[in-house]
Amino acid sequence: MSSRALASCPTRASDARVTPFDRLRVHKETLPGELRQEILALGAQATAPLIAIVEDADLGTPDSPGEGWPPIHAAELLVDLGATEAVEPLLDVLIDTGFDHIIHDRLLVRLPELGRAVLEPALRRLDDAEDEDVAHSLTAVLAKLGLADERIFDAIHDMFDEDCVLGAMCFADYGDRRAVPFVEDAIAALEPDFSDAVWHHDLTELIEAHRELGGELDDELRAHVERLELARAQQIARARSGQKVGRNDPCPCKSGKKYKKCCLP
Helix, strand or coil, X not given: CCHHXXXXXXXXHHHHCCCHHHHHCCCCCCCCHHHHHHHHCCHHHHHHHHHHHHHCHHHHCCCCCCCCCHHXXXXXXXXXXXXXXXXXXXXXXXXXXXXXXXXXXXXXXXXXXXXXXXXXXXXXXXXXXXXXXXXXXXXXXXXXXXXXXXXXXXXXXXXXXHCHHHHHHHHHHHCCHHHHHHHHHHHHHCXXXXXXXXXXXXXXXXXXXXXXXXXXXXHHHHHHHHHHHHXXXXXXXXXXXXXXXXXXXXXXXXCCCEHHHCCCC
């Protein structure tokens, strides 16, 4: 055998020891389709190595070789495999991350695909949750499970009491028409708040949730929504023209009150 051939043998032996999971640990945002299929083809044998990647905090940092993407890919692969053994560690990752983490948003979408296996572990963590964002994240997952369970309804109702918009969105995902009056009350209570950049977004989300739940706005509520839309349009027009509204002028929202007694505060 030539010296060149001898020199090449250790390299080939080394390459043979590189597993799909070793390659996954260094992949960035785009996961090659062939690597994904190779891991999925392993079936249940892939579960433990993927969970190890999900739980490896070092792999989730932006300065890691994969720039934080390997745990995200591993979590999605576990859901693709239907690995119910991964429910507990995936819920723990959900709890330990926030809405500004990509893996958190992915888990909000993908975890419900594991269905009933998520129910009890998520409810247990919800009972222990002391942080509002954690409770909201767990409730959002429960709402999407497609399961009718009074404990889920109660959890969403608690969330609605704290944040009616997020609660309405979860009620829409849960799909229980008992929530229609709650959402209608929230729409009726909404008033223009030009100091809050998202108030109109809140209106849009409430109306969409109401529609998804099968509700229909009555004449009074429809008139209220039209008034809100008119107030927003007028505010946009004023902002573009530089027009000012005096404290004692009629409020642009058409409430009939003076500006200082209505939307100015």
